[in-house]
Amino acid sequence: MSIPTVRQGSLQLIDTAKTRSRGALYVAEARIRTMVKWIGIIFAIAIANPVLYLISVGIGLGGLIDKSVGPAGVDGVKYLTFLAPALLAQAAIQGTMDETVFPTIEGFKWNRTFYSMNSTPLSGAQIPIGVFLAALFRAFYTVLLYFGVMWAFGALESPHAWLAIPTSIFAGASFGALMQSVAAKLEDENYFFVVLGRFIMMPLFLFSGTFFPLTSMPFFLQWIGWISPLWHATELGRYLTYGHAISPTLMWVHFAVLVTMLVSGLILSARMFTKRLAK
Amino acid sequence: MSEYLISARGLTKKFGDFTAVNSIDFDVSKGESFGLLGPNGAGKSTVMRMIGATSQRNAGDLTILGKDPELNGPQIRAHLGVVPQQDSLDMHLSVSENLYIYGRYFGLPRKFVKGKIEELLTFAQLEEKRDAKVEALSGGMKRRLTIARALVSEPEILMLDEPTTGLDPQARHILWDRLFRLKEQGVTLVITTHFMDEAEQLCDRLIVMDKGSIMAEGSPASLIKDYSTKEVLEVRFGSDRNQEVADKLRAMCERIEELPDRVLMYTEDGEALLEKIYASGLHPKTSLVRRSSLEDVFLRLTGRTLIE
Numbered sequence A: 001m002s003i004p005t006v007r008q009g010s011l012q013l014i015d016t017a018k019t020r021s022r023g024a025l026y027v028a029e030a031r032i033r034t035m036v037k038w039i040g041i042i043f044a045i046a047i048a049n050p051v052l053y054l055i056s057v058g059i060g061l062g063g064l065i066d067k068s069v070g071p072a073g074v075d076g077v078k079y080l081t082f083l084a085p086a087l088l089a090q091a092a093i094q095g096t097m098d099e100t101v102f103p104t105i106e107g108f109k110w111n112r113t114f115y116s117m118n119s120t121p122l123s124g125a126q127i128p129i130g131v132f133l134a135a136l137f138r139a140f141y142t143v144l145l146y147f148g149v150m151w152a153f154g155a156l157e158s159p160h161a162w163l164a165i166p167t168s169i170f171a172g173a174s175f176g177a178l179m180q181s182v183a184a185k186l187e188d189e190n191y192f193f194v195v196l197g198r199f200i201m202m203p204l205f206l207f208s209g210t211f212f213p214l215t216s217m218p219f220f221l222q223w224i225g226w227i228s229p230l231w232h233a234t235e236l237g238r239y240l241t242y243g244h245a246i247s248p249t250l251m252w253v254h255f256a257v258l259v260t261m262l263v264s265g266l267i268l269s270a271r272m273f274t275k276r277l278a279k
Numbered sequence B: 001m002s003e004y005l006i007s008a009r010g011l012t013k014k015f016g017d018f019t020a021v022n023s024i025d026f027d028v029s030k031g032e033s034f035g036l037l038g039p040n041g042a043g044k045s046t047v048m049r050m051i052g053a054t055s056q057r058n059a060g061d062l063t064i065l066g067k068d069p070e071l072n073g074p075q076i077r078a079h080l081g082v083v084p085q086q087d088s089l090d091m092h093l094s095v096s097e098n099l100y101i102y103g104r105y106f107g108l109p110r111k112f113v114k115g116k117i118e119e120l121l122t123f124a125q126l127e128e129k130r131d132a133k134v135e136a137l138s139g140g141m142k143r144r145l146t147i148a149r150a151l152v153s154e155p156e157i158l159m160l161d162e163p164t165t166g167l168d169p170q171a172r173h174i175l176w177d178r179l180f181r182l183k184e185q186g187v188t189l190v191i192t193t194h195f196m197d198e199a200e201q202l203c204d205r206l207i208v209m210d211k212g213s214i215m216a217e218g219s220p221a222s223l224i225k226d227y228s229t230k231e232v233l234e235v236r237f238g239s240d241r242n243q244e245v246a247d248k249l250r251a252m253c254e255r256i257e258e259l260p261d262r263v264l265m266y267t268e269d270g271e272a273l274l275e276k277i278y279a280s281g282l283h284p285k286t287s288l289v290r291r292s293s294l295e296d297v298f299l300r301l302t303g304r305t306l307i308e
Helices: A016-037 A039-072 A079-110 A113-118 A126-152 A161-185 A192-206 A223-227 A229-242 A248-277 B044-051 B073-077 B095-105 B110-123 B139-150 B169-184 B196-202 B220-227 B242-250 B270-279 B294-302
Strands: B004-015 B018-029 B033-037 B059-064 B080-083 B157-161 B188-193 B205-210 B213-218 B231-236 B255-258 B263-267 B286-291
Touching: A016 A039, A016 A079, A016 A126, A016 B073, A016 B095, A039 A079, A039 A126, A079 A113, A079 A126, A079 A161, A079 A192, A079 A229, A113 A126, A113 A248, A126 A161, A126 A248, A161 A229, A161 A248, A223 A229, A229 A248, B004 B044, B018 B044, B018 B188, B018 B205, B018 B213, B033 B044, B033 B196, B044 B059, B044 B157, B044 B188, B073 B080, B080 B139, B095 B110, B095 B139, B110 B139, B139 B157, B139 B169, B169 B188, B169 B196, B188 B196, B196 B294, B205 B220, B205 B294, B213 B220, B213 B294, B220 B294, B231 B270, B242 B255, B242 B263, B255 B294, B263 B270, B263 B294, B270 B286
Parallel strands: B033 B188, B033 B205, B080 B157, B157 B188
Antiparallel strands: B004 B018, B004 B059, B205 B213, B231 B263, B231 B286, B255 B263
8 A cells, every 4th residue: 555755855845935925826826626517617608798788778678779879879879889898898797796705705614725725835915815816817718708798799899808807807907806805804794795785796797888878867867876886997998899989087087996996905805815824 | 942842831812702712832842742631622623723824823832843823824734634533525526536636736756646536545545436536435434534634744733623523433543553553654743533432542631621721731541540549439429419419429539520411529449438338327229439530530620511
């Protein structure tokens, strides 16, 4: 019967400097291996979502809208073209959130895998960064497929339209990082998903200038757009896909809001993880 | 560097007002198999997490492999193998993937880890399960995989927090056999348990903990010698009569412990004591003479049984 040799030389091979510099990538690798197991489902969601929305709302409802507003269109374009960038950013946000919130609750509570990661040379801060990086991988995959569907539907008018891919992923990253820090604090997730779905995701999706310009909303509801990464990314996406007019100042504001969310989300996540794992 | 792999002085951990570990001292030498014995809530796991360089102490000194875990957490953890109380395996990944990713966390080269996986699968008797999802494994298999995972980095110290809790007797014996082999190879083991037989089987030396403090320290044999008698006679008179006869029994031997269902009588010669009981006109419903165990030591020290 074989017994593992205790001294085979791993003592020399263990490299804490390597873990210090690449630890987050090792965590991301483990997460991506998990995602690959669900790649069929991830693919189906990434294709079915845009197809269903673009047909029903973009073409169905859009047909009615285009007929009633006439050749001037919504924001100067067909409704489908107006709607598509918002859906693209929403897909990135949803995908990133799925891959940060669920693995975070799972790692702390359901499987406690974060605790076993933290008993290796990995630090508490490297774990959320790794999970986050893997989530970006999912966002990239989803957005790329979504973008392909948008192209097939003829929703892209500008040659710079492809730049909406990074801005959408950017929005996903900002929101995903922020939600990861929230998930890291959760001791009891019972009501979390109800609150998250109905009181956060749904209003953000509906009131971020997704289906109509933010300015057509009552003034007292417009703040939702301002705090929503979806609205900021949608504005940037509309500018890039069909040349929606944005002042340079506002452009900077959109970027600044997304960067602030991203950086604070990552810093908070790293702190929460470190604190909770060290308890 | 001191001669000890682990050295604790006045080690203390508090959670708010609650003192989980109350100023304890202990040392663990290289190649030793060191046990922490105590009931649930004694502070064993908290000590383990501090030795594991993940949870920081509130007071006292702690040195692991010559380093302070507060300052050198990752460097210390690089040489520890940790088997937590809950397996915490990645349920979505296969058996071999679990070993692989864990090896990578230590910064080990892919090639080395891949070779190591083969060896560990054999050790854990999981060769045929290499591609199975962890979800599909039995409790004993998951436990063996968790131990195999902790060995992927060839650790200096292997730490096992209640390694066999929740396993059936057969799975426990397989696991003990595996751990015994590691011990023979000179791996330093730190084990927590609330099973006396496990501590007797695996530990060279142990500390008995209760409510965050150390009650006694020594080898299983020396603890039994110091805190108990050679033999124990267990007698049952029926739960309503045990109390009634207790005073009579107390006069017949060194010490007795009254448990709800039976009376334990501590003596050097159980058979002789039993004869004495019969001679006095008492007739227990059942009787059993056995060797003293760590359970008796614990009962003596704390007045309570280990598993309540």
